[in-house]
Amino acid sequence: MSVSPYLFFSGDCAAAFTRYQEVFGGELQLMTHADLPEGAEPMPGAEPHHVMHASLAVGDGMLMGSDDPTGDGGPKVGVAVAYTAPDERVANQLFDALADGGEVTMPFAATFWSRGFGACNDRFGVAWMVDTAGEP
Numbered sequence: 001m002s003v004s005p006y007l008f009f010s011g012d013c014a015a016a017f018t019r020y021q022e023v024f025g026g027e028l029q030l031m032t033h034a035d036l037p038e039g040a041e042p043m044p045g046a047e048p049h050h051v052m053h054a055s056l057a058v059g060d061g062m063l064m065g066s067d068d069p070t071g072d073g074g075p076k077v078g079v080a081v082a083y084t085a086p087d088e089r090v091a092n093q094l095f096d097a098l099a100d101g102g103e104v105t106m107p108f109a110a111t112f113w114s115r116g117f118g119a120c121n122d123r124f125g126v127a128w129m130v131d132t133a134g135e136p
Contacts, residue, residue, distance in 0.1 A: 009124065020058075020063060029056075081126060
């Protein structure tokens with residue numbers, strides 16, 4: 001069994017997932033409403049460029065998402081995507097890349113529970129917590 005975050009966007013899902021691929025690497029798959037097979041019905045209110053489904057392999061996990069034409073485009077609240085990097089150097093690089101153009105809510109630093117941890121809201125309004133594997 002696995003758990004995978006599924007993020008909803010309001011028209012900028014393709015840009016967000018393209019950025020996440022730049023940050024994490026991995027294989028990105030995007031399907032827009034224009035790519036739907038003949039006879040398939042798009043979501044009501046969806047534009048052809050809206051993403052119906054995106055997936056990005058990140059390490060052993062999967063980050064997924066889509067555009068929600070009913071969304072308001074505001075910040076995502078009540079949830080954060082947590083990522084654990086193998087060491088402080090990688091964690092700090094990923095944190096800086098995710099925070100670029102966004103807002104740092106807890107600067108990346110050593111804590112009593114981690115050799116390196118930081119929290120931010122990225123430029124797409126997604127909250128991230130970047131941690132470092134291993135003992136503090």
